[in-house]
Amino acid sequence: MFRPADEQLKILCAGAVQIETVDELRKKLEESRAAHRPLRVKLGMDPTAPDIHLGHTVVLRKMREFQDLGHKAVLIIGDYTAMIGDPSGKTRTRPMLAPEAIKRNAETYFQQAGKVLDTAPDKLEIRYNSEWLAGMSFADVLRLASHMTAAQILQRRDFKERLQNDVDIALSEFLYPLMQGWDSVVVRADVELGGTDQLFNNLVGRELQRDEKQESQVVMVMPILPGLDGVQKMSKSLGNYIGVSEPPNEVFGKAMSISDELMWGWYEMLLGKTQAEIAALKAGHPMEAKKTLAAALVERFHGAEAAQAARDHFDNQFSKKKLDEVAEPLAVPAGKIGLIELVEKTGAFKSRGDIRRIIQEGGVQLDGQKLTDPKVVIEPRAGQILRAGKRVVRKIELAG
RNA sequence: GGAGGGAUAGCGAAGUGGCCAAACGCGGCAGACUGUAAAUCUGUUGACUAACGUCUUCGAAGGUUCGAAUCCUUCUCCCUCCA
Numbered sequence: 001m002f003r004p005a006d007e008q009l010k011i012l013c014a015g016a017v018q019i020e021t022v023d024e025l026r027k028k029l030e031e032s033r034a035a036h037r038p039l040r041v042k043l044g045m046d047p048t049a050p051d052i053h054l055g056h057t058v059v060l061r062k063m064r065e066f067q068d069l070g071h072k073a074v075l076i077i078g079d080y081t082a083m084i085g086d087p088s089g090k091t092r093t094r095p096m097l098a099p100e101a102i103k104r105n106a107e108t109y110f111q112q113a114g115k116v117l118d119t120a121p122d123k124l125e126i127r128y129n130s131e132w133l134a135g136m137s138f139a140d141v142l143r144l145a146s147h148m149t150a151a152q153i154l155q156r157r158d159f160k161e162r163l164q165n166d167v168d169i170a171l172s173e174f175l176y177p178l179m180q181g182w183d184s185v186v187v188r189a190d191v192e193l194g195g196t197d198q199l200f201n202n203l204v205g206r207e208l209q210r211d212e213k214q215e216s217q218v219v220m221v222m223p224i225l226p227g228l229d230g231v232q233k234m235s236k237s238l239g240n241y242i243g244v245s246e247p248p249n250e251v252f253g254k255a256m257s258i259s260d261e262l263m264w265g266w267y268e269m270l271l272g273k274t275q276a277e278i279a280a281l282k283a284g285h286p287m288e289a290k291k292t293l294a295a296a297l298v299e300r301f302h303g304a305e306a307a308q309a310a311r312d313h314f315d316n317q318f319s320k321k322k323l324d325e326v327a328e329p330l331a332v333p334a335g336k337i338g339l340i341e342l343v344e345k346t347g348a349f350k351s352r353g354d355i356r357r358i359i360q361e362g363g364v365q366l367d368g369q370k371l372t373d374p375k376v377v378i379e380p381r382a383g384q385i386l387r388a389g390k391r392v393v394r395k396i397e398l399a400g
Numbered sequence: 401g402g403a404g405g406g407a408u409a410g411c412g413a414a415g416u417g418g419c420c421a422a423a424c425g426c427g428g429c430a431g432a433c434u435g436u437a438a439a440u441c442u443g444u445u446g447a448c449u450a451a452c453g454u455c456u457u458c459g460a461a462g463g464u465u466c467g468a469a470u471c472c473u474u475c476u477c478c479c480u481c482c483a
Binding site: 083168203229230239253256257258259260261262263285286287288290291317318319338349351352353354356357358360361362363372373375389390 | 427428443445448451
């Protein structure tokens, strides 16, 4: 039932930044095949933000590959650890989250992770780490904490930097890697996946398992996906993300706005393209390559039909300029109306001052005609196309 | 416990009685250029107003003053050094 270890290894190693260690992974794969026992592949999810974005899918897709090869995904919802907040890559202490918020987030997480993972019960095991962490006594915690020295903890780059810059580190944050490592012990993980920022945490799991006389898990870290800006990692709080639940046109549009340079990185990390395949794409027009990428991403979360529709929508709005095709209706009362009021009805702007500015800067058009006087009063007709800024396109409908 | 320093708009950071809705940089938005690219250039970036202007904002609450981000008092939080 399992494919030969080397075959599996080839698939699994693709795209990974670092594997501790490949030899151990091969050995585990061989043993698993011989014993007809699926490997337990652990992935911790931190339910502090309620949305999964493309950045998360890099690791989730790797998890899916394990599943497709017959292994078992063990998804840990870090409901207990979330109370501390993972210090990885963070420059400041995270606020602790309320239990209800964590629960809510965990539910959306599971639902969204299902867009990438195989959710069949024999392929996916979901555990909340409060199950074993909540009941630990102080003595248990002390015992756990004694596994690690201060020097080891302080080796971490993010801690070191924070210390240097006089940024707080809550003592509880030091315990985070231990909690996560303990998860590995409890679920008897064979492999733990994560982003490169999880390397330290995941390696702690190896140590703890060894101390508990278990075979240490293999740690596999995947690259961190850069966000839309192409500089910082994709994250919700930076606003440079594409969420897996976003509507097709949003996904497509956002993907189109990334730089060419970043596009190749996304091809590699999100679609698993090889350098050779990317080189072939580079020979063509970059915009075509980007549309293909954008369509592939939409297709992944919404299906092929939606991908085609999003592509058409984009073409109509920006390439062919057939605004009539893409405009959403905007109900307007019949009669005269100030331009600012009209634009305000789109609900797409934060204040009237904002609208006034956009008008003055030539960002508002009615039927292709620029209107730059904020105080002009017009009498809109049904079917007219109102455009405000790059993205807002509405077709006037008269109400009443 | 002692001594000193700090908290300013989304972020970083100037400002130390009126010229401060608050320099500058980043980020954001819009325009030009394009491939809705990116980069670049230009404008803009508290709210309301057609505008004059009005209102709210510089950790919190009080006070001094014709006038406070700026001075005083108390409070909250943070940092550094010493113990």
